[in-house]
Amino acid sequence: MSANLEKALHNKPAVEVKNKKESRVYNYFANLFRSWTGTLGFIIIIGLLFISIFGPWITPHDPLYADFSKKLLPPMTDGHLLGTDQLGRDILSRMIVGARVSVIIGVLTVVIAGTFGTIVGIISGYFRGWIDVVLMRIVDVQLSFPFILLVLVINAIIGGGLRNIIISLAIGGWVIFARMIRSEVLALREKEFITACVATGVSRFEILFRHILPNLFTPLIILASLQIGTFIIAEASVSFLGFGVQPPEPAWGNMLNEGKDYIFSSWWLITFPGIAIIIAALGVNLFGDWLRDTLDPELKGD
Amino acid sequence: MLDFIIKRLLQVILVVFLALTAVFFLIRLSGDPTALFLPPDAPREQIEEYRELLGFNRPMHEQYTDFMANAVQGDFGQSLRSQEDALQLVIDRLPATFQLAITALILSLVIAIPLGVLSAYKRNSIFDRIGVGITVLGQAVPNFWLGLILIFFFAAQLKILPTGGGGTWVHLILPTITLATYSIARFTRFTRSSMLDILRKDYIRTAKASGVPTIPLVSRYALKNSLIPIITLVALDLGTLLGGAVITEVVFAWPGIGRLLMQSLMNRDFPIVLAAVFIIALIYAIINFIADILYAYVNPQIRVK
């Protein structure tokens, strides 16, 4: 037999296998940059994170400093790139600081609602029985009430402020996670590889932690990324209606609330914060969509 | 079928009951509303008197059972402000909200379903790009902001449409567009994805193999199949539409339930809040119930058993 034949008959040897972990990260990025929507989302997210971390140091003016002599200046005047508001505060600076509020609210709400919802979903889906019935009844009841209204009613009752808006959003948002995780766990429980674990003699506890949890990671990360956008918009809506984050603390939503009275005279008050919300929500959604397409090929095209 | 209807009705009652219970306790735990109606330096006796009058001094469980007993008879008490019947106030606002929600729903279905179908069928074409663009952008635009921008252009600049208020069809135009945008985005997305899913199915290949041309294949065959998931998703999303209606009503000063609810929340006029919660939960439950029946109608696997 020739050497050529030897080669053909044997599988490729174990080169490259060692660098697997690194190459996987590399692959994700290569994949990301192949999709321009994903790349755009990624860039927006990096930008948002940058602004919200370094915000206080990069604002051109003090976002809280009111100068009535300079109120309602249009954009590009007097060193105010995006103009000033009715109290003469710099809009760009307020938007930069407001970004942090949106990011904190989006991320923290997802973490809190996601954690709570995941725990409920797992308990419900894995242990079934009466506890599942009770928990899912609660979820049904909550889902039978529009999300944004629920957040509004809760926030109106418990009061405004950053902490309370996060609590209200988390109370409104956990059910989505609970329901998704539960159905995911139910589907996993029926998978043959879980049956195979039972047949091997793996304990129920280990099945949950070693086999079910790792498989929940992908759907959870996808849902979380898509929910951040929902929460950012919800917070803006609630703040716009006069609840949520209270002035003078700048948030995109309450800037719009204050600006709406000047809609006939000063268009810039309502335009720029709105665009900021759109860009943020767009970035997170695009990235979330890309994540789903990449991590969960089953759902592709959705 | 009867079995199914009874089961669903029980569920509706349970949902409304639990929603009311939750909001009732949330309100009571958040503090005593009497203080709001009296000057800050009101004497103690006056506060007590007022609490007595409104029943806030009694034990919580008694207040709750009383409230429920009355609520069952349709009595949610009187508005703390205007002393009018709370439920009646809410019901009076119902037609305006319905008008807005239904026009917006119709508008979004009329635009979204054809767009979604086209987008899925001509995948990666210009239609698809437009469809996906609308989907992505529409979901990122907060509807209150869209409302403001529309007011700015059509009312403030062009002066061709009113900024707000209700009454005529002209008043309906901007709120409808505002409210429908998000739904158009969502429904286009549902339609597209469920259509894409259906077009991959074996039975579509079978129909092609027996010579069915493209247009009936998509419009008759695949659409009927994809209606099943679309109905479910649309029904689930009507909650978002209702929620959006509240915000839209506020932006355009539309005299519907949403605006009433907002004002009552601001004023802590809790009988009205409870009555509004009751009505909204009830409407939403009924919508879902109708969706289930529709679902059974288009899906023979449920209908014929």
Added chain:
Amino acid sequence: MKQKVLLSVKNLKKYYEIPQGLFKEKITVKAVDDINFTIKKGETFALVGESGCGKSTTGRTILKLTEPTDGKIIFDGNDISTLPYKQMRTLRNRMQMVFQDPYASLNPKKTVREILIEPLRVHKKFDNVTRLEKVKSILEIVGLSEYHLDRYPHEFSGGQRQRIGIARAVILQPDFIIADEPVSALDVSVQSQVINLMLELQREFELTYLFISHDLSVIQHMTDRVAVMYLGKIVEIAKTEDLFTNPKHPYTKALLSAVPITHPKEKKERIILKGDVPSPANPPSGCTFHPRCSFALDICKKQAPITTEYSNSHSVNCHLYTEFKEETTHAINHS
């Protein structure tokens, strides 16, 4: 020579209840309905039947992957039918399973190393170093190699995955393996490789197999005794050679005759059964096979047949062999 009995199943039943709503009565599906058989140490016992006959449910019930409704499962002298989950766990190192679908039965998030070490870890066998040695040697035995250790299931073909599944089952060196359609998801050329592997492993580790399959040619090749199932019941049990040369039950005869010929010149008398298998939720009265049986007697509609020993290793559940043993057997054999 009297071989030791490893497993005996007595009056095993598995019923499922399907709720029909508030006002209607639940439907009971008798997936496995009162079956009896024994498996001797070292033999390969087959369960054969068409889809929905209850053969897979039987396998899963024996391993207590679903709880039996009634009956006894006696493994190596102990009744395990009522053992709770925890006690059952410790016994599982002696009884293992190979699944049909090599794609679904391996956790996609685990590497081969993790998949194969798990049984050893769970049953606290050996220290870490020895465990890895064991994993490597079992991989070698099933025809894979060390460099596959850190790969994920999706990097393998169906045949290779089934080898991993088999390796997981044999790594604990169990006494008894239930193989549920282990080769039916595989291509013809890979099928024979896996069958060879299973036969080799049986010799090497003195395994006892319960082999569940619908493929009669595979069963004929590798099993010692066969039980034929129809609608949750066993209709015939015999030694494999006996069953294939001398089937008794009309259903077995039809089943064997339905197997396609192996050469175009072969002529085969075919019994084409009428209609479809009835729903197990609403089985026919008496003998459940009677509506499709061309030899059905009046009694078949009214009364379920009892097990009749035809010879000491061949039993049939059919009225033809209880009521009118002599004449009818003759009639059937010449029809």
Added chain:
Amino acid sequence: MSEKILEINDLRVQFKNGKEKIQPIRGVNFHINKGETLGIVGESGCGKSVTSLAIMGLLPDKTSEIASGNILFNNQNLSKLTEKQFRKLRGNDISMIFQEPMTSLNPVFTIGDQLKEPLKRHKKMSKSQARKEIISMLQQVGLPRAEQIIDEYPHQLSGGMRQRVMISLALLCKPQLIIADEPTTALDVTIQAQILDLLKKLKGESDMSLMLITHDLGVVAEMCNRVVVMYAGEVVEEAEVNELFDSPKHPYTKGLMQSLPSNNDRKSKLYSIKGQVPRPSEITVGCAFANRCPHVFDRCLNETPPSFNLGNHISKCWLQDSPYKEVSHNETKGTAIR
């Protein structure tokens, strides 16, 4: 010499997936004579289903294309047809029976609604006429209660009954050619026997041709006149059925036959072909079967073997080199076929 109804010459199909391009079909040649049953045998991924979709013009249009070669149906080149022309053929002159009777019928339409489509499209029949025709066809394929089944939904029928419905759908317009893609694979063995029996009976009643795609050599032995064996996107062997079973020439065909349990002694080690079917991306130069072949020699690894014609028996293997002569595609047409 019998008339050819279908002829495929050097067909190559290309699939695009992003930048990747693969060829699941790499030069396929065969033909079907009028009235005969041709079996196409091969394992999953050998390209047998892709071939059938190419004949039907049902390849996914954006991700795949016919790279070269042609498909002649009654001397009409199908690969040049417009979608509209093709539609007139599908379900009328050529029809297809699919593998999965459970998913191949639309769940939200009644059987009658689905079956009337081809009659409406191709035969311009009125509703009542079509209904009569459908009922008689349903009876012909052995469905009891045809008058009721026509108004029922697929989920109310069993797998075997649905496959009968699929067969009646294929037969409605009395096509000249039926392509059956694994028609019995999803069915139980007793139901398979019923369906094969039905196909034989229907074949005997008309002069239509049948192209039967299967992985099961037993089904081939039962049903076919001639057999084409496919491996990794190519035809590796083609012969009359008795000839093929009596003396298979290609090592792959031999291996397939020898590895059947019924061709081995009980409990003995089965003959098996080592390794596994290559993925289309793994195929390089030389014979695609070389890495699994027990007779492999140097030439197999470097040169792709041509199809050797051994008197009505074609084998694509270097073992058949001398004393037989190589046939080019043009010659194949002339000499390989009676």
